[in-house]
Amino acid sequence: VSATETRRWTLNDFDIGKPLGRGKFGHVYLAREKRSNHIVALKVLFKSQLQQSQVEHQLRREVEIQSHLRHPNILRLYGYFYDQKRVYLILEYAAKGELYKELQKCKYFSERRAATYVASLARALIYCHGKHVIHRDIKPENLLIGAQGELKIADFGWSVHTFNRRRTMCGTLDYLPPEMVESVEHDASVDIWSLGVLCYEFLYGVPPFEAKEHSDTYRRIVQVDLKFPPKPIVSSHAKDLISQMLVKDSSQRLQLHKLLEHPWIVQNAEPS
Numbered sequence: 001v002s003a004t005e006t007r008r009w010t011l012n013d014f015d016i017g018k019p020l021g022r023g024k025f026g027h028v029y030l031a032r033e034k035r036s037n038h039i040v041a042l043k044v045l046f047k048s049q050l051q052q053s054q055v056e057h058q059l060r061r062e063v064e065i066q067s068h069l070r071h072p073n074i075l076r077l078y079g080y081f082y083d084q085k086r087v088y089l090i091l092e093y094a095a096k097g098e099l100y101k102e103l104q105k106c107k108y109f110s111e112r113r114a115a116t117y118v119a120s121l122a123r124a125l126i127y128c129h130g131k132h133v134i135h136r137d138i139k140p141e142n143l144l145i146g147a148q149g150e151l152k153i154a155d156f157g158w159s160v161h162t163f164n165r166r167r168t169m170c171g172t173l174d175y176l177p178p179e180m181v182e183s184v185e186h187d188a189s190v191d192i193w194s195l196g197v198l199c200y201e202f203l204y205g206v207p208p209f210e211a212k213e214h215s216d217t218y219r220r221i222v223q224v225d226l227k228f229p230p231k232p233i234v235s236s237h238a239k240d241l242i243s244q245m246l247v248k249d250s251s252q253r254l255q256l257h258k259l260l261e262h263p264w265i266v267q268n269a270e271p272s
C-alpha cells in the first residue's frame with residue numbers, strides 16, 4: 001500500500017472487516033487491500049458532514065501534511081479516495097489498539113514504560129518540528145500502539161503548519177498550555193507542555209491539572225498548579241523532568257532534544 005503509487009484507489013480494492021471505532025466525522029473499519037493482503041484501517045468520512053462543518057480545507061491540508069510525514073511513531077496515512085458521498089482515508093492499522101484503554105486497564109504505567117513512550121513521542125515531535133508541523137493535540141486518546149508495542153501519534157485532526165497558527169480551542173482543556181488557554185500566540189513549545197502533561201498522566205493515571213469544573217482546570221493550568229501525590233511512588237528524576245516541561249514561560253520549557261538527554265529518560269527508556 002505504498003503512498004507513492006499514484007493509482008486511483010476504489011472501495012473494490014479492499015475487503016472490509018470489523019468496525020474499529022467511530023469518530024466525529026465517520027467510522028473506521030479494519031480492511032485488507034486485496035492485491036497485497038496488507039491490513040489497513042479505512043476511515044470513512046461523509047462529504048455532507050465535512051461540508052456542514054466546513055472542514056474540507058482542513059482535511060485537504062492534513063492529507064498534504066501527512067503525505068510528507070514518515071516516522072515509526074507517527075501513524076501513516078497511505079492515501080485516500082472518494083466516491084459520490086464519502087471520502088475514504090487509507091490509514092495504518094495499529095495492531096495493539098488504543099493507548100488510553102491500556103492506561104485505564106493498568107491505572108498507570110511503570111517508569112520504564114512511561115519513559116520509553118515519552119522518548120518515542122519526543123523523537124516523533126522533533127521530526128514534526130523539523131518539518132514545521134506542530135501537533136498540539138498530544139493526549140492519550142490520540143495515541144495508538146503498534147504490533148511491536150511502539151507508540152503511534154494517530155490523530156492529526158488539529159495539526160497545523162507553524163506559519164498559519166490557529167487559535168481555535170481543540171479537544172479537552174487538560175492538555176492545553178497556558179498560552180493556548182489564554183489564547184495568545186503559540187509555537188512548537190506547546191507540544192513540549194502537552195508531552196509533560198502526558199508524562200504525568202502515564203505515571204499517576206490522571207492529568208496534573210484535573211479538576212471538577214473547567215474553570216478550575218483553567219486556573220490550575222495558568223497558575224501551573226503542579227502537585228505530585230505521595231502515591232504511586234515516582235522517582236525524583238521523573239518529577240524533575242515533568243517540572244522542567246510544565247513551565248509557564250514557553251521559552252523556558254525544556255527543549256525536546258534536551259529531554260532525550262535527561263537522566264530519567266537515559267536510565268529508563270528502552271533503546272529505540
Ligand SMILES: COc1ccc(C(=O)Nc2ccccc2)cc1NC(=O)CCSCc1cnc2[nH]ccc2c1
Pocket residue numbers: 020021023025028041043045055056058059062066075076077089091092093094095096097098144154155156157
Ligand atoms: C494519520 O491519522 C489520521 C489522519 C487524519 C485523520 C482525520 O480524520 N482527519 C480529518 C478528518 C476530517 C476533517 C479533518 C481532518 C484521522 C487520523 N487518525 C485517526 O483517525 C486515528 C484512528 S483511525 C485508525 C486506527 C488505526 N489503528 C487502530 N487500532 C485500533 C483502532 C485503530 C484505529
